[in-house]
Amino acid sequence: MNRLTTPFGSHQLTRFPEDPRDRLRAWDAADEYLLRHLAAGTGERPPVELDGQITVLGDRWGTLVTALAAHRPVQITDSSLAHEATRLNLARAGVPEADVRLLTTQDAPPERIDVLLVRVPKSLALLEDQLHRLAPHLHADTVVVGTGMVKDIHTSTLRLFERIVGPTRTSLAEKKARLIFATPGPQAAREAAAPGPWPLTYTLDEDSGVASGLTAVNEAGVFCADRLDIGTRFLLQHFPQRTGAARIVDLGCGNGVVGTAAALAEPGAEVIFTDESYQAVASAQATYRANVPEGDRKAEFLVGDGLAGVPDGSVDLVLNNPPFHSHQATTEATAMRMFAQARQALRPGGELWVVGNRHLGYHVRLRRLFGNSQLVASDPKFVVLRAVKQAPAPKDRPAGE
Template identity: 75%
Template sequence: MTTPWGELELSRFPEDPHDRLRAWDASDAYLLRHLAQERIPLSGTVVVLGDRWGALVTALAEHRPTQITDSFLSQEATRANLARAGVAPGAVRLLTTQDPPPERVDVLLVRVPKSLALLEDQLLRLAPAVHADTVVVGTGMVKEIHTSTLRLFERILGPTRTSLAEQKARLIFCAPDPTLERGTNPWPYGYTLPEGLGAVSGAAVVNHAGVFCADRLDIGTRFFLQHLPAGRGGRRVVDLGCGNGVVGTAMALADPDAEVLFVDESFQAVASAEATYKANGVPGHAEFRVGDGLAGVAAGSADLVLNNPPFHSHQALTDTTAWRMFTGARRVLRPGGELWVIGNRHLGYHMKLRRLFGNSQLVAGDAKFVVLRAVKK
């Protein structure tokens, strides 16, 4: 990546020599060009929100910026890219969306996230640290910036306008108004599950901003909850890609002797899963882990893995994440252990499971979804 601060060699995480997707896009380059061309002072506290793979903070490392991200994978990519660029450890402060934000922000750079709710939550958390002289610049591809995006900036921070598009990317300029009445942060958001969902009927669900379907139960999860395996007692269960944790919590409510591991690469998701689990007073044992799938989980340590894999990485459609989840599940399962997967019917997960496990059984299906079961031999 060519930047006003030099050439950078960047990669996504985990690194894959067959992955043709870049670790930056035109919106990252546009923002960096703007900072250099306008000679934006970067001597104060620089905060970069939503830097997807660390391109922005790696380019700006000499200014000792703070990165705030919801993604474990993005954070790991940032560490690797900083090291590759020869940046000294500690030069860039790495925070998650669950950490307390800096007390003062002089320059706020925002890579617009896919989730409008996450943007709302994070702007509300950062607003007290923003002052009248704070430089606020957002960036994103044209397809990612909507009228609702601009209204959020305007409602929470102050008057907002956009730039002309360059290479299908656009900038957002906001003039902070510290006197704005922003109201209270609506996140996290909670609701109660309807009846007809087995052990989890009537259970409380807690969602932090940015978690998939944070304001309601999505139809895929609802279908999965109606067809979960019956508890056999004393099992170690993994809710892989746990989201708000409702699936793992359902297993714990049905089998209080089960040990449940909740895993997701989203800090917001794992915080939601822990809140959901605790809100229902589950008497069993649970562990909550933010990480790269099942990396770091001992081989042969699980009896059951439950998985609703994503089929996108940021804006890119891909089955790479699902395949890595399936291979990780096979590694951590004991012989005879089972992987249960829900997915859209058209994704053809049964073929991947047969290739990997040597078997795949259809547990349930409807016009849109299938629940599949694979057994480790």
């Protein structure tokens, strides 16, 4: 756990889920730069009067709203893990959770926003979608300040602020971080009247295995929003055949194509779609409903920490295309957590099917965790692996029984 000292106080902050081996901090130089600017100004820009309704978009682990909790901000995020981290960090700071309003990217935003602070996301599409949703709630005097690392702020990023919010300028870089200043103009009102570009809907082509011909629906920010990613395509081309599974999980479901294909392949099975992203689960719901007849629907949609809400030993089949990045940091921690959760949730004899880049060596991790790992299919880039949960070994009976 690390301590962040800002003009608004000093706080111990952590990511979620907490892992003592994880050396990644819950903040970076972009968060620090923004908080310094709010308190003291930056160059020719004066400090920000933190009056009225303050909205913080994309606060990754609750760093910004924890620091600004005295001003009762609203947090808007696509990440349920960010919400959990925020709750923990607020509690650690002695701040009642009620002092900060936690919203998702799918919720209605505050009616009036006086200060909008934007932590620039990796996804330009998500930024576009959220600025479009927030534009109607800005007014001529709204202060809009974005922040991000220099490598994440591109000309296209600034053009979005310019087009949706108004005239946009940037600060000088400090510690490889930069601020964005946008002044709401008449285009914000025009943007509010125009239909948003999301979600996108498309039909999967004939090279999509068991999902060929299905309709995919993608909200902004969901991985490979305008096409099927090649890893998922490879899994669908080598899909489990009629396993008879009664309960199936699409773990890290994204747009839900994998789980929807499983629902159609196993009529009568209950399918659980789970992801930490609110945008992803909304996409999965829309994809499922677009393809599965109403009378045949038997699904559950969960936003949260993987399979944390699924009872142990209650699942027959888990399908997984794990990410290997966490906010642009390459890490296998998320995949390892997913594999461990899958083992807990599976019944004895239940199966985990994983697609991943072959260089990641998931077969070694699965063999250690499950005691077995079978190569189902491979090409120069990907592998599909199958691991089976073994029944516990019978206990020896005491002598004399």
